[in-house]
Amino acid sequence: MKIAFLAMSGVRAQDPELMALGLTLPGFVERSRVIASLPSLGLLTLAGMTDRRRHSVHYFEAQDLRGGDVVAAGFDLVAISSLTAQIGTAYAIADRVRAGGAKVVLGGLHATALPEEALAHADAVVAGAGESCWPQVLADAEAGRLHGIHHGARFDLADAPMPAFELLEIGRYNRLTVQTARGCPWRCEFCASSVLLTPRYDQKPTAKVLAEVDRIRQLWPRPFLEFADDNSFVDRARWRELLPELARRGVRWFTETDLSIADDPEFLRQLRRSGCRQVLIGLESPDADGLDGLELRRNWKAARSHAAAQAVRTIQAHGIRVNACFILGLDGQGPEVFERVYDTVRTLAPFDVQITVQTPFPGTPLHRRLAREGRLLAPGAWERCTLFDVNFRPERMQPEELRQGLLDLTRRLYTDEFTRWRRLAWRRLARQRAAAAGPVPLAAPA
8 A cells, every 4th residue: 555644743823913923033933943843753653563565655744735745646545643733634634635535544632532523534543552553454444444443552662663764854854753651640630642642651661762763863863852751751760771872872852851850960960961952841830829730640840839940940050951831821820920920931041931821632631621610712623722822711810811911921031132131041051060150140131
C-alpha cells in the first residue's frame, strides 16, 4: 500500500485581536513558531512500525498541502493525527480523501477523547496508544476490511519502535522530539497530554532513548531536541544514568519539569553539562490562588508557590533557561491576576514566559466538571481549544474580562523592551556565573 502520514501542525487563535498581536509582538511570534514547528512524533512512530518492504510511506504537514494533493497522489491509506483545535480541518481533509477513494484512519488526542465523533469522518479510528493496534489497522486495510474504533491497549515502551525521522525534511524544523516517558503520576485537572493515552506512568528504557538520539544525530549532526514528556524528571535516578550519555553526544535539548529540580544543585549541574538549555515549568498561577485542587492527586504546586522566585533564580543561575508558564482563568483567580502575573514575571525574570487561558479540552476532568456545572460557553466549538480563546465562564470574572485581560497582559509581556530586559537579565546572570561573582542588581522596566 501507499500510505500517507498527515500531521495537523500549528495552532491559530480564533480571536482576531490576539492574532493581530501575534503579528506585531516579536516575543509572542517567537514562541508560536517554536510550537508550530514540532513534527508529529506519534505519526513518525507508526511510520517506523510500517514494513517498508510491503508499503510505501510518506510524511506530510497539512499546512504544506494544496487542496487536492493527497487525493491526487493516489494513496491507499491516509493516517491523520490532530489535536482538538485543528480537528475541523482534519475532518474536512479526511472527508475529501475518502471521497477520492482512499481509506482514512484518524488518531491523536482528540480522536482518543471522542472516537465516535471522529468515526463519522474516517474508516477507522485509533483511540489511545497507536502502537498497540497499528499492525491490526494495516492488516485490515490490506484486506479491505478497515472499519470501526481500535482501542489501543497499554503499550510497553520497552518495545517502542524507532520513529521514522528520515521521512522529515530536517531543515524545516528547529527541534525534533524524543519521548522518554508517557503519562504523569500527578494528573492535573486540565491536562490534555499523554495522560489521555495511558492509564499509568511508563518509562522508555535508556538504551531506547539513546538509540533515538543517535538516529537523529545521523540525520542532523548538531541537533536541538525536545524531550516530549509531561514531566521528565519524575524518576531522578533514571536521568542520572541518562545525562552523562547525552553529554557525551553533544546534543542540546529542552524539556518540561517542575520546580523540584531547584532543590538538587548537583542534578542541575548535570543537566547543564548534558546539554539542557531550557526547561518549561508550569507555575500556572502567580500565587496559591487558583492552585488549590488543580492536581487531582496532591496539592504540590500550591504548597510550593511561595518558593517559585528563588527556584527560578536557582535554576537559571546554573545556566538553564526557564520558560515560566501561567494559566489565566483558573478558579480562585479574579481580575487582579493579570497584574500579579506581570509583577511575578518582573520578579522572576525568566528567559521566556508563556501565558495561556484555561482550556477545557475534551476528555479531561476539567471539561467534565465545567460541562457538569454549565460553564461551557460553546460546547463542541473545538476550534476554540487553542489555549488562547475563552470558551468557559470563569469563577470570579466575566468571560470578556478574561479575554481583555489576556490581550492587555500579552501586550505588556511581549514588548521589545520587556523581552530584551529578560534576555539581558539572563546574560548578566551568565556573566556572574562565569565570574563566580555576587548578584548584580537589574532594575526591571516599569
